[in-house]
Amino acid sequence: MDYFIELFFSGLTRGSIYALIALGYTMVYGIIGLINFAHGEIYMIGAFTAFIVATVLSIYGFPLLAIVVIAGVAAAVWSSAYGVTIERLAYRPLRQAPRLAPLISAIGMSIFLQNYVLLAQTSDFIRFPELIPEFAFMEPVAHIVGSSDMVILVTTAIVMIGLTCLIKYTKIGKAMRATAQDKTMAVLVGINVDRVISATFVIGSALAAIGGMLIASHIGQINFYIGFIAGIKAFTAAVLGGIGSIPGAVLGSMILGLTESFATGYVSSDYEDVFAFSLLVLILIFKPSGLLGKAEIQKV
Amino acid sequence: MNDAPVILSVEGLSKNFGGIQAIDSVDLDIRKGEIVALIGPNGAGKTTFFNCLTGIYTPSSGDVYLSNPESGKKTRLNGKKPNKITEIGMARTFQNIRLFPTMSALENVMIGRHCRTNALILGAIFRGPATRREEEGIVDSSYQLLKKVGLHKQVNEQARNLSYGAQRRLEIGRALATEPFLLLLDEPAAGMNPKETEALVALIRQICEEGHSILLIEHDMKLVMSLSDRIVVMDYGKKIAQGTPEEVRSNPAVIKAYLGEDVDA
Amino acid sequence: MQSGLTKKLLVAAVSLSFAMAIPVAGMAGDTIKLGVAGAQSGDLASYGLPTVKAAELVVAQYNAKGGINGKKVELLIEDDVCKPEVATNTATKLVTDGVHVVLGHICSGATKAALPIYKEAGVVVMSPSATAVDLTKSGDYSNFFRTIAPDDAQAEAMVNFAIGKIGAKKIAVIHDKGDYGKGLATIAKGMIEAGGKAEVTLFEGVTPGAVDYSAIVQKIRRSNADAVLFGGYHPEASKIVSMMKKKRMKIAFISDDGVKDDTFIKVAGDKAEGVYASGPNDNSTNPLAIAAIAAHKKAYGEDPGAFFENAYSAALALLNAIEKAGSTDQAAIIKALQTESVDTPVGNIHFDAQGDAVGVGFVMYQVQNGKYVVVK
């Protein structure tokens, strides 16, 4: 039973990280219908910014709590700045273009950002400072659930609730929902669609940055390539849950995380990704719009 | 007229979308050579009815049978795919025009010939005599159809560049290319000016005289009254009346359904 | 308008042919051309770039002395991204550019793809890091040498250490699914099973880049292993090691040369403490190694990366062989490599008939107080 619980929590941790990244995918997709392949790179840049800021602060002798807060805020700010800039440069000019053009632009952006960080920083793996301390009260269960797992789970939960409130109750949230449903109508009722799209990129990027900081602190290392795999997985999770749906992204991420964890635990980690992708294919065969995605009724 | 063979028979057709009854046990027979109009206020379920007949939606209950007037072969359509139904001999046009926008007018019609021709990969690559003959046949008959719908001067024009009326006519031409014995027209006159509508009426008559039966949805009452042999009226998914134009015109249920709308216009 | 179009066409055609022709112009001149091939971009760049720097340092040193037999040494640096299909292009490019000897490639797969091309062209190749056993022992590649010991020698050192020194009875063999890691792990597994003194309780690959390794670590614990043998590189190793520490596991972690790298200690930090790794003989007191590292720090302002010493040694060995042979003829260089010993940062080495360096063996290291020290 212990083993099961261990795997369960490890799956949840994974799922939470996927969820933080998947939300960005799903929000952007919901609004402009674009698979933002550069989103994984935003996550990576968030992690790098957090690393740089945290290290500088620790060299100047700041206390841990201040470091965590400032690094987190800085990561979110700069990731959002990158997100908005990418949208402005690589996606906005292509809004009227054929469907695949922004996709290729996104792939190009992803390659560019990877190499940008590679050149500006380093090709090597670097050690990420431990921003999450080992809590004493977690010690009895540390062999099952670590402190950082706990922090990740709690943070993700808080972020999810915050995001839901934001989208449900705030003005910008309502504008986002309106834009996602019908862009032309949104313009007609006086919503500044450009600003809504930018806001979407800001929120999505900030979430990814928080995810990047948490996971980097959890596994203790980063390099310029981490965004790619995490991005693909998170994207898979978003599609699994029904791309465009926010609860779907969370559900999909958790299912993906748990599947991988249990597949590793009970079958073999050799095929953990095979399980993940097979699950995706299976679910989509039976539910072609993902778990919580709206089944499109063809208007004829 | 009434002893002509029934080619389409719909028995108790119903369709619901998650609790909403879009069509409620509708019966309908169409005989060979008839022009039948389906009318009713907006949201009455006319287009849904079309979609159920043509296989785009699967009916929730009821049966649809299509009989080939020549061979007399009767086929149950429920659950058949749209392309199969077209192959059996029923073709349609769409309320909101669905042409292939970047393909030329001719190519749009040529697509209609698809289900009556056979060439596949090897034929396309080697382009043997049989394939070449078939291809010539496609081009030829498609051109004739364009001529029939009056678009032979716009053969190579991209469909999206055609005028609204021309697009509607092209859709009819494309549907005819599948050699249907029953043609379903969904608001063929929508958006046309009086002159265009007049030409359309003539075209529909001509098509009917050439042996195609026609079922059409239309809001233009003048067109409906002058063209149809029979009119079927739907409201809230139910068939509320049917009969000759005169019968329908004086039916109180119909007038009630159209409350305020000028039926005689 | 028509003539305008024709003219435009003509201009386009001419400029196109010029554009294609430019890179063809080879560099003339009487130099010795040392090619350096390996991953210099992409996710494996960190394994390939140190080799470039090593070559630059060695060549600068030679040229400062006036070159080899009066000829300057010229570097031809080409990226292969560690991909076989790119490696064949890289190799062809180097051969076309008239390369005399090649330092590289970095990955075994890319090396295997490139070697037939060098072989046809009569170019000697020496890799600082390609450890696949069949590169030398299959006898397929007479022109291949390396300054790193092959996987089987390393696997043997690791297994002997785990069973003999640590006294492990149950061993979990983990790898990174990669060419190097999985190859090594497979050999080690075979050795453990053939030896009969211990059993393999788990043999699995982890996914590089996965966001979390706790599931596999739990699985290792459940397998009741008393030692983990890991085949792969340091990023995965440090993730597993820190996860094991977090899960309060205290069993021995024994890894390979891909982990015996200071970057591992830098990345894993205090979690690295106590980790065992096999690596080339201890060179920390070797004056050449000390000098090479110092030169690197001076030139690039940082510590050298992976396989730097092997690459530095390979560059020295190649240039020394050319110097001793007095020519760039393949047979002469091979003969010199096999007969003439040379002092390098990895020791005094020469090469056996198969191409493996004699004098390069493996010893076990342990991380103690943030440094790798030899376990006696």
Added chain:
Amino acid sequence: MFPVKELKRSALISLWFAFLTFPILVVKVDPLERIVQWRWSNMFYIAIGSFVLSILAKVYMIRKERRDARKKETAATEPFAQRIIREPRFLYPLAIACLIFGVSFPFLFSVYQTNIMTTALMYVVLGLGLNIVVGVAGLLDLGYVAFYAVGAYSYALLNLHFDLGFWLVLPLGGLLAAFLGILLGFPVLRLRGDYLAIVTLGFGEIIRLILENWSEFSQGPSGIANIPRPGLFGIDISFGGGITYIYYLVLLLVIFTIFVVNRLQNSRLGRAWLALREDEIACQAMGIDKTKTKLIAFSLGAFWAGLVGVIFAAKTTFVNPASFTFLESAIILSIVVLGGMGSIVGVIIGALILILLPEYLRALSEYRMLAFGAVLVIMMVFKPNGIVSTVRRSYRFKGHAEIEGDSHE
């Protein structure tokens, strides 16, 4: 000539970029030595660079607007490339010139150049194959590389275990890939757009992971070496000769592919694919069997990937799973989109650009991939429809010389 307002805008842009790149580009930290390195010069370069670039971009925009305005006044003119393709008078001589150039290539250039060109031509075929799936039939396939891998491993494994020769495996590899295409296509082709994309991506990864992990079958990540090059009636060819030989082989395959794809596009099947891309519902209503037509496109595309896969194995003489990553699929897709979806000439140009570019960018060494990514973005932003758009065939009928609309846009 340049308004002050624009200068101010450019200054703001340059400030923004200075801010944006600040942590990554300016600060470099060493957590162990506890050193912070402030590289202020980088910020300076970025500020200047983005200022100049934004001005250049603005100038370009202004000019483009003027040009567009002028275009509206005069008759719409087709782009240069388009006009060449539409006019047989130009197209045929150009095609013949290309052919002559292609045939004489190994004599004009070095072995290395020939080798690179071979790779580029292989991607031309891959691009044309994927073009059937994505460009013509409109099915977004992000796992195309899986079929490429199937071809490559067919040759590697069949040769290893059964000693089958290149010429026998060439069609076999194609057929195996096509078969796999059908097998995969059945369940997934009813998915729409982006869902299909992610499933094919997943499928591509599954194939790679199986090759990587199932060592008993595929020799795992260490790959299969010493795959023989194709023979020529039993004659052993030297290295340089071998490269030239494979070059001609691939050139032949390119010509064959162009021929076939061209014929397919103007056939009953090709029209059905296009129609499917434009409107699935209408397509079905016109009696086209959606599933069957999609399956044919999917497996035909796979067939080509399989063919090139076999050649890949023979050319590289070594295969391992690392050659078949998602990035490869992305590059082939980029070729199709960049060149112009559905256009044969476009795909050829796209492949030549995207494959030759990184090779000739070698001079930029470590900045190579950075430049590559930037080029992809810039090309898409300035030419979102690809370099060459599709040209549909026009038909002429006797006695109707006055047919309107002969000119396409």
